[in-house]
């Protein structure tokens with residue numbers, strides 16, 4: 050019998066893994082299992098251009114390369130559990146799938162607030178269905194409360210505002226997008242949002258949602274009461290790893306992998322995308338998850354090679370895996386791009402070009418060396434800074 | 446192989462440039478310019494560029 054690779058999770062990471070396995074010369078069976086009913090689609094537009102216009106699968110579906118035409122997609126059914134000793138996964142419908150190689154690509158789900166009150170009218174944005182449900186309630190008459198001032202919260206705020214809604218953002222931090230960007234750039238972006246008419250109530254949380262059958266408003270931790278018919282909770286995400294419980298893995302934050310994306314001590318099992326926690330020798334070598342869109346593609350490329358090696362189909366690749374994290378966000382007509390690891394250079398942030406209220410390049414440094422760059426606009430400067438980041442690395 | 450970039454969708458992120466600099470460039474005005482009929486030997490690079498485009502604006506025909 051030929052070999053079988055099971056891919057758990059049929060989103061971007063799962064698709065990229067299938068593509069890279071084929072590109073690496075794997076000719077055996079590939080079965081991708083996903084709990085969503087759709088073929089893989091692109092999430093970033095769900096808080097941006099798709100949310101602003103029309104949310105359909107066609108608008109966001111990934112193009113399928115001919116090379117993955119013979120992948121078997123088992124959609125609409127979650128994997129319930131895995132037995133890594135026996136090399137098999139069990140689906141929620143009772144089916145069991147044995148494998149020679151396993152790709153973990155089950156990503157994240159949004160955290161929900163435990164706040165008391167009605168649940169109707171409260172949204173998150175991760176899936177196509179989430180975005181459809183939110184879109185149907187957005188419009189010029191909507192009063193929208195966004196909870197959380199990270200990227201997704203700020204993108205949804207911008208999109209809702211573009212659709213004419215009244216928008217308030219509530220978050221515990223002092224400035225939006227503070228953790229990745231720092232105080233000054235976060236404050237500058239807050240001013241841009243305020244110019245567009247978004248209201249920020251920061252340094253506060255939501256104590257209770259108001260209303261009977263559905264949300265009509267919220268009471269904040271400082272006693273402020275707000276009217277809101279639509280609530281968007283953008284308060285971070287949790288890893289989908291429960292199906293791996295009982296196998297002795299470190300699942301404290303995603304799935305712990307080695308630098309080749311192999312799940313610690315488990316030959317033939319790799320993880321990709323948002324859920325993979327791996328050390329990056331470009332920086333301090335500490336294992337971290339990276340929730341950037343560039344990561345499913347980068348990790349799938351490396352993980353496919355690792356699986357091929359473990360299955361005895363190709364030789365060992367000694368090259369260290371040191372991707373340059375790359376992130377972007379669109380808010381109004383602002384294009385925010387991030388390269389490298391700004392969070393590691395948070396103690397030494399400098400404006401390198403331009404000014405904070407216009408087009409700008411902000412640099413993040415460790416021991417004087419550039420470790421991350423965030424640009425607003427200035428596309429012609431990207432290549433130069435990216436090249437500098439590729440040269441620098443903090444690793445001792 | 447034919448490359449088509451939907452310029453209504455493209456936002457000049459320039460990610461494609463890092464994957465296939467022979468085919469995609471950002472000019473000094475910050476706009477994307479590209480070679481519409483690149484050599485077949487560049488197929489892998491062009492496919493990678495299409496994959497990494499944040500707006501999924503790149504289509505490959507043939």
Ligand SMILES: Cc1cc2nc3c(=O)[nH]c(=O)nc-3n(C[C@H](O)[C@H](O)[C@H](O)COP(=O)(O)OP(=O)(O)OC[C@H]3O[C@@H](n4cnc5c(N)ncnc54)[C@H](O)[C@@H]3O)c2cc1C
Nearest residue numbers: 058060061062084092093127128155156157322323341342
């Ligand atoms: C609204 C939004 C906007 C974003 N915008 C940006 C942006 O502007 N820039 C950027 O860099 N990044 C952005 N991101 C992040 C980017 O989309 C993610 O990094 C990327 O989707 C990760 O892909 P993944 O395949 O690892 O995980 P996911 O896309 O989360 O895929 C995991 C899949 O596995 C499925 N699954 C989970 N558990 C099981 C199970 N037990 N059995 C079977 N299937 C299961 C899930 O349903 C899902 O389909 C955004 C994300 C969201 C949600």
Ligand code: SF4
Nearest residue numbers: 455456458459461498
């Ligand atoms: S990566 Fe996509 S959006 Fe960016 S310049 Fe290239 S084609 Fe345009």
